[in-house]
Amino acid sequence: MALTWISREEIKNVLTYERLIPEMETALAQFSNGSVVQPVRTIVPVSKVNGFLGVMPAYSQEQGALATKLVTFFPNNKDVPTHNAIIVMFNPDSGVPELLMDGDVITTMRTAAVSAVATKLFCGDDPQVLAILGSGVQARSHFHALTSLFSFKKINVWSKTLSNAQKLADEINGTAYDSAEMAVRDADVIVTVTSSSVPVLKKDWVKPGAHINAVGACRPDWQEIDPALMTSAVVFVDSRTAACQESGDVILSGAEVYAELGEVINNVKDKPKGETTLFKSLGR
Numbered sequence: 617m618a619l620t621w622i623s624r625e626e627i628k629n630v631l632t633y634e635r636l637i638p639e640m641e642t643a644l645a646q647f648s649n650g651s652v653v654q655p656v657r658t659i660v661p662v663s664k665v666n667g668f669l670g671v672m673p674a675y676s677q678e679q680g681a682l683a684t685k686l687v688t689f690f691p692n693n694k695d696v697p698t699h700n701a702i703i704v705m706f707n708p709d710s711g712v713p714e715l716l717m718d719g720d721v722i723t724t725m726r727t728a729a730v731s732a733v734a735t736k737l738f739c740g741d742d743p744q745v746l747a748i749l750g751s752g753v754q755a756r757s758h759f760h761a762l763t764s765l766f767s768f769k770k771i772n773v774w775s776k777t778l779s780n781a782q783k784l785a786d787e788i789n790g791t792a793y794d795s796a797e798m799a800v801r802d803a804d805v806i807v808t809v810t811s812s813s814v815p816v817l818k819k820d821w822v823k824p825g826a827h828i829n830a831v832g833a834c835r836p837d838w839q840e841i842d843p844a845l846m847t848s849a850v851v852f853v854d855s856r857t858a859a860c861q862e863s864g865d866v867i868l869s870g871a872e873v874y875a876e877l878g879e880v881i882n883n884v885k886d887k888p889k890g891e892t893t894l895f896k897s898l899g900r
């Protein structure tokens with residue numbers, strides 16, 4: 617049985633945020649109601665480059681999908697992307713592998729789409745200021761996903777290298793800052809998409825009632841968020857099990873996980889009103 621290859625160009629031609637955001641909302645709801653089998657991923661450390669290989673299987677009887685994403689994260693990559701992924705799909709009745717597809721575009725877009733679902737749930741109708749900490753692939757995908765839902769009047773960008781922040785700001789008609797604190801001060805929505813293993817966002821900088829999408833720090837000994845912010849915000853996750861095993865921001869701060877996004881979507885958990893909310897995204 618020949619494997620069919622689906623390229624990133626083919627995926628880019630059909631995948632839009634208008635389509636993907638509601639799809640991810642459905643996927644989060646199905647994950648949290650138990651109709652998807654998706655164990656915590658296996659991580660194979662590649663310590664010489666401070667990277668890892670992630671093996672991410674899932675099965676949905678409802679969707680008729682049996683798949684595994686293989687993703688590498690080599691944060692020190694310079695001439696190639698830091699994240700590289702492929703996805704294998706198997707026939708759920710026979711187990712025969714049928715599709716092999718690019719996983720880069722899907723990882724880039726689905727991650728931002730899930731953050732957009734969280735922002736839509738918690739941010740009210742009209743957030744005015746967006747702050748993005750980081751200027752890489754996820755910074756750009758989060759800009760596109762969030763601006764497909766909201767018309768921000770101001771977009772602030774910080775990155776550890778100011779020239780990179782300025783480059784992204786120029787692309788998106790935003791404002792670059794050389795201080796993360798100044799970038800987030802007036803923000804209603806904050807996105808942290810860095811490869812930092814130590815906090816880049818502090819509690820005292822965040823406007824009460826803001827929503828934070830914390831997308832980086834995917835290892836139990838990595839943090840992107842100030843523990844004081846983790847323990848004062850209302851914390852949401854994509855997967856409670858994964859967060860408690862993989863998220864240094866949750867584990868090292870001792871923060872309580874209030875709910876999975878899917879539990880809010882399924883009306884199993886209420887939305888907080890007026891409080892600072894934080895979605896700790898680990899991905900899938």
Ligand SMILES: NC(=O)c1ccc[n+]([C@@H]2O[C@H](COP(=O)([O-])OP(=O)(O)OC[C@H]3O[C@@H](n4cnc5c(N)ncnc54)[C@H](O)[C@@H]3O)[C@@H](O)[C@H]2O)c1
Pocket residue numbers: 689691698699723727750751752753754755775776777780809810811812813816831832833834897898899900
């Ligand atoms: N939650 C998810 O589903 C998911 C999916 C993909 C990527 N990620 C994570 O999101 C983060 C960003 O991913 P990306 O694809 O944009 O990566 P990228 O390599 O394209 O960008 C990384 C950004 O982080 C910055 N950075 C690197 N080291 C830093 C440090 N020590 N302090 C501050 N900034 C630093 C870089 O300058 C760059 O702007 C990574 O941590 C990645 O693992 C999460």
Ligand SMILES: O=C(O)[C@@H]1CCCCN1
Pocket residue numbers: 670687688689699723834898899900
């Ligand atoms: O779910 C993913 O695809 C990413 C891989 C890199 C680490 C964070 N999660």
